[in-house]
Amino acid sequence: MRFQDAAKDARAVVYAGIQADSLVARVAALLAAATTAERWLARAAMNGERTEADIWRRIFPSLFGEGAASELRTRAEQILQASLEVANRGEAARSSYRGAVVEELTARLLVAGAAAGTPVRRERRVLFDGVPAEIHPYDVTVESATRPQVYDCKWGARGINADVLNQLDDARAHAADEDLELDVAIVVFDALRSCEIRLDRSTANRAGTRLVALGELDCLAEPRA
Amino acid sequence: MNDADQVVERAVEAYRALADLAETIEDEWQYVTDLADAYLPSIQALADSGQTFTANQITAADEAAAEIGLITDPHKAIDWLSTFPHVLALALGGDVGDDAVSAGGAGADR
Numbered sequence: 001m002r003f004q005d006a007a008k009d010a011r012a013v014v015y016a017g018i019q020a021d022s023l024v025a026r027v028a029a030l031l032a033a034a035t036t037a038e039r040w041l042a043r044a045a046m047n048g049e050r051t052e053a054d055i056w057r058r059i060f061p062s063l064f065g066e067g068a069a070s071e072l073r074t075r076a077e078q079i080l081q082a083s084l085e086v087a088n089r090g091e092a093a094r095s096s097y098r099g100a101v102v103e104e105l106t107a108r109l110l111v112a113g114a115a116a117g118t119p120v121r122r123e124r125r126v127l128f129d130g131v132p133a134e135i136h137p138y139d140v141t142v143e144s145a146t147r148p149q150v151y152d153c154k155w156g157a158r159g160i161n162a163d164v165l166n167q168l169d170d171a172r173a174h175a176a177d178e179d180l181e182l183d184v185a186i187v188v189f190d191a192l193r194s195c196e197i198r199l200d201r202s203t204a205n206r207a208g209t210r211l212v213a214l215g216e217l218d219c220l221a222e223p224r225a
Numbered sequence: 226m227n228d229a230d231q232v233v234e235r236a237v238e239a240y241r242a243l244a245d246l247a248e249t250i251e252d253e254w255q256y257v258t259d260l261a262d263a264y265l266p267s268i269q270a271l272a273d274s275g276q277t278f279t280a281n282q283i284t285a286a287d288e289a290a291a292e293i294g295l296i297t298d299p300h301k302a303i304d305w306l307s308t309f310p311h312v313l314a315l316a317l318g319g320d321v322g323d324d325a326v327s328a329g330g331a332g333a334d335r
Contacts, residue, residue, distance in 0.1 A: 037315055044312050047304055049295040059288045061281040062315055091298075156304050158256065193321075194307035197259045 001148070001175050001182065003124045006137035012123070018093075019100045019122070027082045028104035030075070032112075036215050037063060038079050043189060043214065045083035046098055056080055095155070102153045102189045103139045109220035110142055110151070119143040126150060126182070128174040134167050142183075147224050148175070149183040157194035160186065165204035172208045183224065185210035192216065232286045233272035236313050239290035240268060243309065247302035257303060264310040267321035274319055285316035 008016065018024065031042055041063060045056050057064040063076040086097045103122065111120045124141045125133055142149035150171060152164050168184040175182035188195050192213035199206060212220060244261040248254055278286075289312050296302050310321040 040308070040311050040315060044292075044308055047301065047308070049292060055288055055292070058281075059285050059292065059312060059316060061279075061285050062318070065281055157307060158253070158303055191307045191311055193263060194260060197263055198256060201255060201259070 001178050001180050002127050003121070003141055003143050003148075004127055006123045006125050015096060015100070018096045019103070021097070021100070023082065023085055024097060024100045024104050027079075027086060027101045028108055030079050030082055031101070031105045032108045032221075034075070034079060038076055039189070039214050039217065041076060042079050042083045045080055046086045046094065046101075048087055051084050051087050053080055053084060056084070098155045098189075099153070102155055102187065105189075105217070106151055106153050106187045106220060107140045109217060110140060110149070112221040113223050114142055115144065115223070126171050126175075128171075128178065131174050134171070136163075136167065140187075142224075147183065148180070149185065149224065151184075152186045154186065154188045155190070157188055157190040157198045160188065160195060160198045160202070162202055162204040165202060165206045165209060168209045169205045169207075183210065184208065185212055187212045187217070187220070189214050189217075228283065229272045229274075229276065229278055232278060232283045232317075233269060236271075236286055236290050236309075237265065237268055239293050240265065240306075240309060243293045243296065243302050243305055246296065246299050247306055249299045250303060253303055257306065260303075260306045264306070264321060268310055268313060271314065271317050271319040271321075276318065278317060282317050286313055289313055289316055 006012070027042070031039055034042070041056065041060050044059070048056070057080070060076070062068065064073055068076070086094060086101065089097055107120055107122060114120055121141050121143060122139065123137045125137050126141070127133055138150040139153040140151040150168065152168060154160060164186060168186065172182050172184045186209060188211065190213060192215055195211055195213050199211070244257060247257040250257070289309060293305050293309050296305060314321045
């Protein structure tokens with residue numbers, strides 16, 4: 001088994017420009033240190049109809065109300081402003097930015113949990129001897145010699161589909177054929193309940209695939225045993 | 226009907242309208258139905274906690290309901306079917322059954 005950079009087609013080149021936008025890194029850095037409530041604020045504001053900050057402050061009184069400590073209000077304000085910047089990129093661009101944010105957030109959390117020197121990379125393929133390469137690269141890979149991991153990242157539970165689940169499970173199975181343990185996971189910036197509802201209707205094999213939803217994101221920053 | 230019942234009832238009404246819009250995506254009808262079936266009782270249960278909501282909490286819940294009332298894109302409606310219950314729960318200091326969404330403000334769940 002080996003990792004390899006994915007060849008860039010035209011769409012990937014355009015998307016790479018979004019991934020490299022400093023706004024993506026800024027939002028992801030804020031969300032990496034955020035609470036679950038703050039991550040819900042970001043999810044809502046990045047996909048809202050209205051972009052007036054005062055409206056969102058009223059919707060989240062536990063973050064912006066008088067009861068919140070000033071340093072926490074400051075952080076929530078930074079998250080809100082950055083999220084509204086994403087929203088203000090317009091409906092057409094929002095989904096690409098949101099996807100890039102979830103990938104960058106995942107990568108940042110994984111770096112925190114990875115052993116020193118372990119490469120955490122983006123847009124990589126996993127190649128197995130005698131197996132045709134997958135169509136889609138993995139969003140994030142942890143390229144540990146002893147505990148390799150691959151992650152697919154989704155903004156919402158609706159992004160979970162059979163193709164994604166099958167690709168992850170196939171990779172895990174092919175690695176097992178080479179006597180390697182490959183951790184495969186799908187990270188979804190959405191409610192666990194919604195993800196489980198989505199998965200309940202799927203017939204794809206997912207027994208070996210870990211699901212990480214919005215409320216459990218911090219587990220990505222914990223070292224894998 | 227008390228304030229808690231009324232604010233939750235308005236949220237339920239908004240959520241049902243959101244689900245109706247989302248259902249227009251035929252390929253996702255089952256997912257939309259499953260989401261609504263799962264979340265509607267949880268939303269309704271927010272009124273059953275016996276707590277009194279503050280004016281800020283009621284404003285927050287009504288603003289959140291107003292937000293989803295503005296959605297006209299059924300794809301966005303599907304996205305908000307899972308977002309709205311958690312935003313509402315945060316506003317009203319309850320939970321909707323997963324992800325440890327709870328009252329207590331920033332930092333309470335870390």
